[in-house]
Amino acid sequence: MKKQRRDFLKKLGATGAVAALSPFAIPQEAQAKNLIESKDSFLLNNDTPxxxxxxxxxxxxxxxxxxxxxxxxxxxxxxxxxxxxxxxxxxxxxxxxxxxxxxxxxxxxxxxxxxxxxxxxxxxxxxxxxxxxxxxxxxxxxxxxxxxxxxxxxxxxxxxxxxxxxxxxxxxVSSLGNEKAKELLAEGAIGDIVYAEGFWARMSPEGAWQYNVPQDGNEQTVDWKKYISNTKTRDWDPLRFFRWRNYLDYGTGMSGDLFVHLFSSLHFITDSYGPSKISAMGGLRYWNDGREVPDVLLGTFDYPKTEKHPGFNLSLRCNFVDGTSGTTYLRIVGTKGSMDVKWEEVVVKMNQSVISDDPFLQEQARLRGGSEARASILPPKELVYSAQRNWKGAHYDHFGNWFTAIRTEGKVAEDPVFGFRAAAPALLCNDSYFQNKFIQWDPVNMKLV
Structure with a gap:
């Protein structure tokens, strides 16, 4: 059924006569869809652990x-x-x-x-x-x-x-949501990408990196010298060890912790190598606890046109100030509609103009003729794809991908080249923020310009 639907949408796209989400392609009663079937196990029949x-x-x-x-x-x-x-x-x-x-x-x-x-x-x-x-x-x-x-x-x-x-x-990268979004974008479900945005918030207090400092955390139980051996020499500081994300010597700020997830998902869905221009603004607005990185960060990015996708812009934001929502999403906006992408769900929303592209409605209007308007059956404006309840999750599938590649000498969804192309713009957000300037990046050759 999935293959038939995909082939049908491709045919529709080839004729240019109908939007990807038409009353024929997606019946009203089928708006709640399951994502691809749950992957129970990636492992082969190999008795060697x-x-x-x-x-x-x-x-x-x-x-x-x-x-x-x-x-x-x-x-x-x-x-x-x-x-x-x-x-x-x-x-x-x-x-x-x-x-x-x-x-x-x-x-x-x-x-x-x-x-x-x-x-x-x-x-x-x-x-x-x-x-x-x-x-x-x-x-x-x-x-x-x-x-x-x-x-x-x-x-x-x-x-x-x-x-x-x-x-x-x-x-x-191994989530059902990202896989479905990649499929939908390739099918033309929302047209050509023109813009994307992402948001991530964390719940407090630990969601703002206020990690627990154990009572016995001291120089007798922590090898502090080894920990700082590849960075600046400092006296023992339990916060720098147990709450390391707050400090630039050890962590990579909000962008390295959270933006990188959004870059990974976007690049997987679009087959993009990354942006060519990076800028960031933000500030330390709430957590005045000695940390060195902002708790509000806004990033904007230019993605150049490639063989895989047209040029588009990306906006990312991250917020530890309210610390209450625990929300994350990635929205991809195209010429025909948009997709809100989560790891377990994809919500497709269509532009109002899509209705006029429907050949059925166009033909009915021609046959009716006359000046009197008549009610029509409209296509769905929103379509929700949800993971099956028995799905074991992206973490499980990501490890399964790794273990299968180990056993079969195969490839993984996120090798170091992919990982670096996702990490680089996130890390360069920090450079833009602290240096107060635009950063030029070559995503193909993976180097600063």
């Missing part, structure tokens, strides 16, 4: 590991974290059999580890990824993959040389 290690056992590392272990034939062997308390917690969660250490290089030396999850603070992503690839490990690295654009090609080169499978953790 993938031996996994976690490097960075904080909030995201824990969620990543839990998602990974939902797959069959995956075993957690070791955990690394600079805070001993997380190592104790890891054994409580996943078993006393775990090898635990505060030195990630001890993880990479082990022959019984096939793959690593890297969920450290951003300033360690590059080095640990490169070291892991050089050690022959497959890598799952949390976004934004690098701490600055100058690090991107080093990771890409190490990955290409290694022959290993590396995926970047912007999990929305």
């Amino acid at each position: 993938i031996k996994l290690a976690l490097i960075g056992a904080g909030i995201m590392g824990t969620e990543d590991t839990n998602s990974a272990l939902r797959h069959s034939n995956v075993e957690l062997v070791a955990v690394c974290d600079l805070y001993k308390g997380r190592l104790d917690t890891a054994k409580q969660k996943w078993g006393d059999h775990l090898f635990v250490t505060q030195d990630y290089k001890e993880i990479l030396k082990r022959n019984d580890i096939d793959a690593v999850i890297i969920a450290t603070s951003d300033h360690w992503h590059k080095q640990i990824s490169i070291d892991a690839l050089n050690a022959g490990k497959h890598v799952y690295c949390e976004k934004p993959m690098v701490h600055s654009v100058k690090e991107g090609m080093d990771v890409i080169n190490a990955w290409e040389k290694s022959g290993k499978v590396m995926i970047v953790g912007s999990q929305g």
